[in-house]
Amino acid sequence: AKTMTDATPNRRIALIKVTKGGTSLSSNWKPTSGYMYKTFTNIVRVALNELDAQGRTYTVRGMIWHQGESDSSGSALTNYETNMTQLIAAVRRDVGITNLPFVVGEVATNKVEALRAAQFRLSENIPYVGFASADALETEEGTHFTTDSVLILGQRFASGIETPALQFSSATVQGNNIALNVSGLGKSRFHLLSSTNLTQWTPLSTNQLNDAGQMPLIRAIDPAHPATFFSLQAE
Numbered sequence: 001a002k003t004m005t006d007a008t009p010n011r012r013i014a015l016i017k018v019t020k021g022g023t024s025l026s027s028n029w030k031p032t033s034g035y036m037y038k039t040f041t042n043i044v045r046v047a048l049n050e051l052d053a054q055g056r057t058y059t060v061r062g063m064i065w066h067q068g069e070s071d072s073s074g075s076a077l078t079n080y081e082t083n084m085t086q087l088i089a090a091v092r093r094d095v096g097i098t099n100l101p102f103v104v105g106e107v108a109t110n111k112v113e114a115l116r117a118a119q120f121r122l123s124e125n126i127p128y129v130g131f132a133s134a135d136a137l138e139t140e141e142g143t144h145f146t147t148d149s150v151l152i153l154g155q156r157f158a159s160g161i162e163t164p165a166l167q168f169s170s171a172t173v174q175g176n177n178i179a180l181n182v183s184g185l186g187k188s189r190f191h192l193l194s195s196t197n198l199t200q201w202t203p204l205s206t207n208q209l210n211d212a213g214q215m216p217l218i219r220a221i222d223p224a225h226p227a228t229f230f231s232l233q234a235e
Contacts, residue, residue, distance in 0.1 A: 003158035026076035031090035066105035097186035130160030
């Protein structure tokens with residue numbers, strides 16, 4: 001939270017924490033039946049409803065995940081990558097943001113190598129999934145990270161969040177209109193700006209991307225100003 005706040009001082013950062021030690025991905029966090037997954041979705045819903053009740057606007061910008069020791073053997077280990085892929089898809093579906101950034105934290109490097117390899121592959125194979133390495137972090141009693149290492153891991157979680165870029169994905173002229181397609185983080189808000197000289201920008205509209213991070217916009221082209229420029233500003 002401190003790392004993200006330092007990087008974006010004009011934004012307030014809120015964390016929704018859901019955790020229980022000794023729980024497994026293969027059973028407790030299984031999206032279809034695990035009690036921890038049900039607990040997770042309930043807590044997230046209550047937290048977001050509370051923000052709504054307070055009249056606050058917000059954008060869900062990502063999720064971090066740190067777990068693995070309970071799935072380090074047998075079929076749970078064999079299926080860890082598959083189970084994590086299913087969890088990420090379920091979270092994105094239930095939060096309603098199909099490109100929600102996700103960061104997987106590596107278990108301590110003295111743990112099963114196959115498990116750590118599976119965690120890393122997720123970041124290689126799934127879009128907008130990052131990896132928080134445990135390299136050179138120290139543990140106490142071989143299991144829990146030291147305080148200093150926890151702080152470093154937190155910084156790595158923050159830097160591992162890969163947010164979809166707010167950008168024009170296409171622009172085509174249609175008669176006296178220009179059709180713009182905007183892409184970025186699902187459900188995030190942005191401002192469309194225009195200019196005729198690149199020095200003064202005028203806000204045209206405030207918009208929100210859909211669940212998949214897409215939005216089409218059509219703007220009229222003023223014949224008196226054939227050179228019109230458009231820009232995006234994240235909220």
